[in-house]
Amino acid sequence: MANTGSGPGPITPDGSPVDFYSVLKAGDEPGIVAQVTPPGGSVLELGCGVGRVTHPLVERGFQVVAVDESPEMLARVRGAETVLARVEELRLDRRFDTVMMASQLVNTVDDAVRHALLATCARHVKPGGAVLLQWMPAEAHDRWHVGMGRVDGDVTITMGAVEEVSPGIFHATMRYTYGDDKLWTQSFSSRRLTDDDLAADLAAVRLRLDRFLTEDRTWVLATTGEEAVPFTS
Incomplete structure (x- = not known):
């Protein structure tokens, strides 16, 4: 099913x-990046969108290269170098202290695309650097139900529909509202990955699942295996 x-x-x-x-x-993302990135270090943000996380990273002094396939999204990014590209096709011939890929992109239902996304992370991170992945753990998929969501000020996010269309493949529709009169929907498919699935996918591109950085396990640190990383601030 198309998104x-x-x-x-x-x-x-x-x-x-x-x-x-x-x-x-932005939520906790800037602080998570700061845990594993040296002060003033370089960050490659894959799928940056409108700069929701980019902007606070720049304010913290990180050198950010922001990548997205949408020119409309990139037009709203300020203070960072921007690159218009599909993440899975990116080749910058540069390496970064931290490569970050948010928005559960790794849960794509297309296994070839997942491999390409992770390969992009692997070829752009410095030896001993950090790869930060936001994913939807298996247990989180198991809790999905219509009506779940959150309210943050004028913003409401609600799951309007969800169905397991085949074993381990979910199709969901989110409803987003802002204020009293603006409504959007976004439909997408997501693969239920186990920890072992993710570790195997990372190993296929010579990355290692190091640890989970948040209590809900939605942020993963992967490494190249060389010494480095620890930077808690």
């Missing part, structure tokens, strides 16, 4: 409503 989106303003190829993501604030 789709609806609502006011531009919609990206993966169904993301640009105007909605522009009103979202």
